[in-house]
Structure formats: structure tokens, C-alpha cells
Amino acid sequence: MSDPITALVVDDEELSRAIVAGYLSRMGYRTLGVGTAEEAWRLLADLREVVHVVLLDRQLPGMGGMDLFARMKADPDLSAIPVIMQTISDRSAEIAEAIQAGVFYYLVKPYSGELLQSVAAAAVDQLTRLKRLQGDVRSRTDAMALMREGTFRFRTPQEAHNLAIAVASIVPNARGLAFGLVELLLNAVEHGNLGIGYAAKGELKLGNMLAREIEERLARAEHADKTATLRVERNERKAVFTVSDEGQGFDWSRYLAMDAFQSTATHGRGIALARMVGFHELSYVGCGNTVVATVDLARLP
Incomplete structure (x- = not known):
């Protein structure tokens, strides 16, 4: 990717956003943080190709995390961006629902910084490979x-x-x-x-x-x-x-x-x-x- 790797962190808790941003910054990622799904949607609609991975809290005020994810999947320009869902709930039904809908990974809070970094790197790698393959096919x-x-x-x-x-x-x-x-x-x-x-x-x-x-x-x-x-x-x-x-x-x-x-x-x-x-x-x-x-x-x- 020619652009710097940018992660969008969507969480209504400012401390949680800061912790995630800290771990990602150690990997050289640029982070954007917002507290609601509505703000995230506006950023995505404006930036599109700039965001490479989204860390999305499931429970948000107003529009929920799964609703925002559904919007992204329905948009051809955003559907390929990997989404890492995070929540305090470890209910298997919710985890299965998110994974089956296409969420790249599901993190249950609290989780280790090492796991977050590993998952984020894997998600960005997937997006990189997908974009490269699509470009090669067009050529x-x-x-x-x-x-x-x-x-x-x-x-x-x-x-x-x-x-x-x-x-x-x-x-x-x-x-x-x-x-x-x-x-x-x-x-x-x-x-x-x-x-x-x-x-x-x-x-x-x-x-x-x-x-x-x-x-x-x-x-x-x-x-x-x-x-x-x-x-x-x-x-x-x-x-x-x-x-x-x-x-x-x-x-x-x-x-x-x-x-x-x-x-x-x-x-x-x-x-x-x-x-x-x-x-x-x-x-x-x-x-x-x-x-x-x-x-x-x-x-x-």
C-alpha cells in the first residue's frame, strides 16, 4: 500500500480508544478515533481508500456496531475493509453472528495488546493481498x-x-x-x-x-x-x-x-x-x- 496504514477505532469510551491507538501506534499505524457509528460512517464516506482496518465496538450509542458493519458491507468501496469487532460480551451466539456476517475477527474485552497487534496485522495483510490480486486480475x-x-x-x-x-x-x-x-x-x-x-x-x-x-x-x-x-x-x-x-x-x-x-x-x-x-x-x-x-x-x- 502506498498510503500509510490507517486504523479507524470506533468506541464510545475515550480510554479504550486511547489504549487501542497506543498499541497500534507502536506498529507504525496512524489511528483515527470516534465515539459513535454515525461519526465513523461520515469518516468512511469521506476517506474510503484511506482506512485500511476498522476496530469497531459492538455496543455503541445510537447506531450499533453491527449496523455500521452492514452499511460497510453494502458499499462496494468499503466492503473489503476488514473489521475487527470488540465487545465485553462473550456470548457464543453474538460471536457467531458477527463472524458469519463477515467480521474479520472478534475480540472480547479485556484482551492483550499482543493479540490486538497480531490480529490487526493479519487484517491489513488480507486487505493488501486482496487489493493486489484485484489489480493483477485487471492487468x-x-x-x-x-x-x-x-x-x-x-x-x-x-x-x-x-x-x-x-x-x-x-x-x-x-x-x-x-x-x-x-x-x-x-x-x-x-x-x-x-x-x-x-x-x-x-x-x-x-x-x-x-x-x-x-x-x-x-x-x-x-x-x-x-x-x-x-x-x-x-x-x-x-x-x-x-x-x-x-x-x-x-x-x-x-x-x-x-x-x-x-x-x-x-x-x-x-x-x-x-x-x-x-x-x-x-x-x-x-x-x-x-x-x-x-x-x-x-x-x-
């Missing part, structure tokens, strides 16, 4: 739009990124398709073929060692011949993307919805995000090493 030629069916094999994270960007251009009006495809293709490489589990990925990310671990596993003899496959089929009604890997599969059901379980970690929501922003339907086959994602062309703008 491609229209040649891929002629595709009706095709099969691709890939092995590395870089190949997964390149393939997702290229293939996403067959449906030029599908917002978030490239992001959704990247998540599915990366899962096929990291979790499927290389066997990096959920807990292991969390530890590797925490130590900033994930990229090195992927490189080391790719170089091992046991993984040398493993590839993942993307099958693309498109007709007048829909585009279907089938991703398969050579892994042992996994318990995919817990990752399809961003429920309360997913709200307790800074990773693991890629599948649910892919389903939410990239596809109209997403389902797993058998043990979970094949996923079928569908875009309904009639529902696109």
Missing part, C-alpha cells in the same frame, strides 16, 4: 475469458497465486474470485500436499517461519512428485472450479462457517472467506482433498 488480457474448460497442475505457492490470478479473469465481473481461488489453491499446497496442519501453521506463522517451512517441505523427496490440480468448467450459467490435492484430507466441516471456534485464532478462516467473497457455492468431496467451488453467472452484476 491481464481478455484471452482467458474465452476458456470453456481446462485442467492445470501446480506445486508451489507462487504457482498457486499465478494460476488463481490468471483463471479468475474468465469471470471478469466476479468480485473476490481471485482471492477465493488463492485460498483454495494455497490450501491444496500447504495443507494437502505438504501436510502442514492447522496447529503447526499457527506456530509457524507466529514465528514468521511458514515460508521457510514450505520451501523445506517442497524440497523433500517425499513431496517432490506431488502436484495439485485445478479443473475449470464454464458454460452460460456457471463457472465451476474443482481443486484436488494428494493429501489425506481433513475435517472440512468445521472450516466452512466462520463460527465461534474460528474467532479464537488468527488463521483458519481462509475456506470460509473463500466461500463468502469468492463463490456462491462451495463443497468438499469425500475425505476433503477435493473441493468444488461454483460461481453463478446470473447473480453477478
Whole structure:
């Protein structure tokens, strides 16, 4: 991002705003603080591209936090900004409602400054990747739009990124398709073929060692011949993307919805995000090493 990273903190307690701003300022973030959702909406409407992440209190005077979030999701220029919801309530139903609506993360007060910083960094990273992918897709030629069916094999994270960007251009009006495809293709490489589990990925990310671990596993003899496959089929009604890997599969059901379980970690929501922003339907086959994602062309703008 060319602009400085700017966080909008929406909380009716001035002390809470100051504490959050203090933690974020140590990361080099610029913070804007307001006490109501109405003030936040005016700032967002004026600044739009300047705000990179919103830390939003659920309980606010006047318009509530969830109401403001709904407004943001309905605005094409604001819908991609990640929102971190915070509240004093730890009721599972409220957490699940917010996560399922698309909130990036849900923090229950009091929380540690380290957790806040980790979540904020992850949210900004997601926005950066989404913007970069959208820009890359726009820069491609229209040649891929002629595709009706095709099969691709890939092995590395870089190949997964390149393939997702290229293939996403067959449906030029599908917002978030490239992001959704990247998540599915990366899962096929990291979790499927290389066997990096959920807990292991969390530890590797925490130590900033994930990229090195992927490189080391790719170089091992046991993984040398493993590839993942993307099958693309498109007709007048829909585009279907089938991703398969050579892994042992996994318990995919817990990752399809961003429920309360997913709200307790800074990773693991890629599948649910892919389903939410990239596809109209997403389902797993058998043990979970094949996923079928569908875009309904009639529902696109």
C-alpha cells in the first residue's frame, strides 16, 4: 500500500480508544478515533481508500456496531475493509453472528495488546493481498475469458497465486474470485500436499517461519512428485472450479462457517472467506482433498 496504514477505532469510551491507538501506534499505524457509528460512517464516506482496518465496538450509542458493519458491507468501496469487532460480551451466539456476517475477527474485552497487534496485522495483510490480486486480475488480457474448460497442475505457492490470478479473469465481473481461488489453491499446497496442519501453521506463522517451512517441505523427496490440480468448467450459467490435492484430507466441516471456534485464532478462516467473497457455492468431496467451488453467472452484476 502506498498510503500509510490507517486504523479507524470506533468506541464510545475515550480510554479504550486511547489504549487501542497506543498499541497500534507502536506498529507504525496512524489511528483515527470516534465515539459513535454515525461519526465513523461520515469518516468512511469521506476517506474510503484511506482506512485500511476498522476496530469497531459492538455496543455503541445510537447506531450499533453491527449496523455500521452492514452499511460497510453494502458499499462496494468499503466492503473489503476488514473489521475487527470488540465487545465485553462473550456470548457464543453474538460471536457467531458477527463472524458469519463477515467480521474479520472478534475480540472480547479485556484482551492483550499482543493479540490486538497480531490480529490487526493479519487484517491489513488480507486487505493488501486482496487489493493486489484485484489489480493483477485487471492487468491481464481478455484471452482467458474465452476458456470453456481446462485442467492445470501446480506445486508451489507462487504457482498457486499465478494460476488463481490468471483463471479468475474468465469471470471478469466476479468480485473476490481471485482471492477465493488463492485460498483454495494455497490450501491444496500447504495443507494437502505438504501436510502442514492447522496447529503447526499457527506456530509457524507466529514465528514468521511458514515460508521457510514450505520451501523445506517442497524440497523433500517425499513431496517432490506431488502436484495439485485445478479443473475449470464454464458454460452460460456457471463457472465451476474443482481443486484436488494428494493429501489425506481433513475435517472440512468445521472450516466452512466462520463460527465461534474460528474467532479464537488468527488463521483458519481462509475456506470460509473463500466461500463468502469468492463463490456462491462451495463443497468438499469425500475425505476433503477435493473441493468444488461454483460461481453463478446470473447473480453477478
